[in-house]
Amino acid sequence: MTTTIKNIYCVGRNYRAHAAELGNDVPDQPMIFTKPTHALAQMDGESLTLPSDQGDIHYEAELVLHIAKPYVPGIGVDEIVDQYALGIDFTLRDVQNVIKKKGHPWLPAKGFLGSAPLTAFRPFPGAASLAESNFQLRQNDQVVQDGNIANMIFDLQTIIDYIAKHYGLGPGDIIFTGTPEGVGPVRHGDRLELLWGEQSYGAVTINK
Template sequence: MKNFVTAGRTIIAIGRNYRDHALELGNKVPTSPFFFLKPTSSYVTKPSPIEIPRGCTVHHEVELGVVIGQRGRDIDPAEADSYIAGYALALDLTARNVQEEVKKKGLPWTTAKGFDTFTPVGTFIPKHLVPNPHHVRLWCAVDDVVRQDGYTSDMIFQIPQLLAHVSSIMTLQPGDLLLTGTPKGVGAITPGQVITAGLSVDAKAGDLEQLHFPIVQRNGGFEYRPAK
């Protein structure tokens, strides 16, 4: 699934899967998994930049992505590993001011999460290079200042439970990407900045993967205007 960015049909993003992240945004800690979908048109890979839509306050969220390797429906958690082809380092970007407005109205988050370039991703990481996906360090820096630095061991719901839950609702397909949630420390990014993120499975060996994306203003397209 090296070509998951072009082959996958769906990006499934788990919400509030780290307790401290849920609390930093004033949200309740979930008692069961929930997810939202992002369009694959939101993928961006190097050397392309992240684009900030006009009027949007955009936040970074670094995440471990799980790349699906085979079709899965009603997956047994005990067999979940056999459905995983590998992993990817990803950022789930959120137009936070848009999200807050639609949340108040009880509307979907699609606009806030689905803009072009709102899912920056790295290269495919084969499964054997991540021996324990629940002991992975994730970090994110903006202009070399680290903002997020956490471990996947802090997930509320682990990957087998997430795959079982999602596949009980919708069939997973090869190349689909499951974003597993973000540690605390999310914050705004603006045009002119550079965002860097990393993933490591062994502190002594350094990062297994890094992302580097310049951030620019998007010209044209959507412009956020608060409701009156």
């Protein structure tokens, strides 16, 4: 990664249709979890090795923000964000289902090696501009997720303000902003490609 990354924040259940497809309640405030930086991987067309012995792994395509400045109250998303990317929040779904029932933290299901692949970062054009186009995840050339940030439950400004207030936010932090509906399992040999509009941003082939 050429972009410096410090903390990885992730937003859960930020699209109503995604919450519904998993049978989850819609949250009344952002649900935040983290991943270790060891989870990062590049979506550079090469293969990505994922666990093969812990049940289903689901893809979750997301817009990812890169924070450029220290947070101060009142700062706008277009001021504090300098770059954006697309990423996949891989989830060990069988593991997550067990730990959710037990009320345990999500780290075992969300923080494994390779669970946060990212495309290259690009200059941030502004939140309003990003809402003009959809982003997609294609699995073996078939569209499986097609989302727009305009459909988020909590918009980018709300997410940034919430994370900063409760956990802190500063240069080098990134935020996975939530996934639209259409999540599903990956298999050995699957090619996953992320696109913004019709432009390919990055891809990986799964090895598991």
